[in-house]
Amino acid sequence: MFGRRVLLADPDPDFRKSLKDVLQQHGYLVIAETEEGRSTLQAAFQHQPDIVLMEGELPGSRGLEIARIIDEHHLAPVVLITSRTNREILEEAKVSSILGFLIKPIEDFNIIPTLEVALATFKKLVRIEEENKKLKKKLEEQRLVEQAKRLLYEKKGFNEQLAHRYMQKVSMDRCCSLTKVAQLVINSLSK
Incomplete structure (x- = not known):
């Protein structure tokens, strides 16, 4: 919790000062x-x-467009502060x-738990997205290997086991990944 870096965006300087004091008291x-x-947005990127x-409702922005851009770039979790429970803002936030x-007015005891839960949730979401990217890459690699084996079967008369062994041998001989070999096989036999 200590040392977390916060960007505070609010048009009211008095509110920012009081919130900054509370945050600093808690090590933020x-x-x-x-x-x-x-x-x-500039401060978030910088x-x-x-x-x-x-x-x-920050001046110079429509709705939660700034929050969407910050999220789109995975910069940081956004906690919304509002002075009224405008139904439209609530629906957009959801x-x-x-x-x-x-x-607003924010009770001091609500701030830290809200921030910590937002941070933890953000970390989980980022981790899930990274895992998702890895899985997609792995599936694409498997798809290429299967496509290459199918081409070896169709064009060279290999059975599945022989096609796989052939690709493994080429991979070892050339010191490259099975995926790279699969791509080479696809490129050479798809013509």
């Missing part, structure tokens, strides 16, 4: 403060905070990438 470091949409605490929601 406010690395940037902004009051409108464009500067919030400072790469651990978490963004952001007013739901379908966007908001990982926490605080309503």
Whole structure:
């Protein structure tokens, strides 16, 4: 928890100061403060905070567009701060990438648990996305190997076991991956 870097985006300087004081008391470091949409986005890219605490209706932005862009680039989790429980903002927050929601006036005891849960959820989501990318890559590699074996079967008369052994031998002889061999086989036999 200690040393987490926070981007604080709210048009009210007095609110930012009081929230910054609370955050600092709990070991958080406010690395940037902004009051409108464009500067919030710039600060998020420049400072790469651990978490963004952001007013739901920042001047210079429409709806939660800033939060969506921050999420799209996987910069940090966004916790929304709003002074009213506007149904439209709530609905937009539910379908966007908001990982926490605080309503002004904020009770000090609500801030830290909300931030910590948002951070933990964000880390889980990032890890799941990385695992998903790895699985997709592995499936694509397997698809290429199977396609190459099928071509060896159809064009060279190999059975499946012989095609696999052939590709393994080429892989060892050339010191390259089975996937690279599969791509070579596909390129040479697909003509």
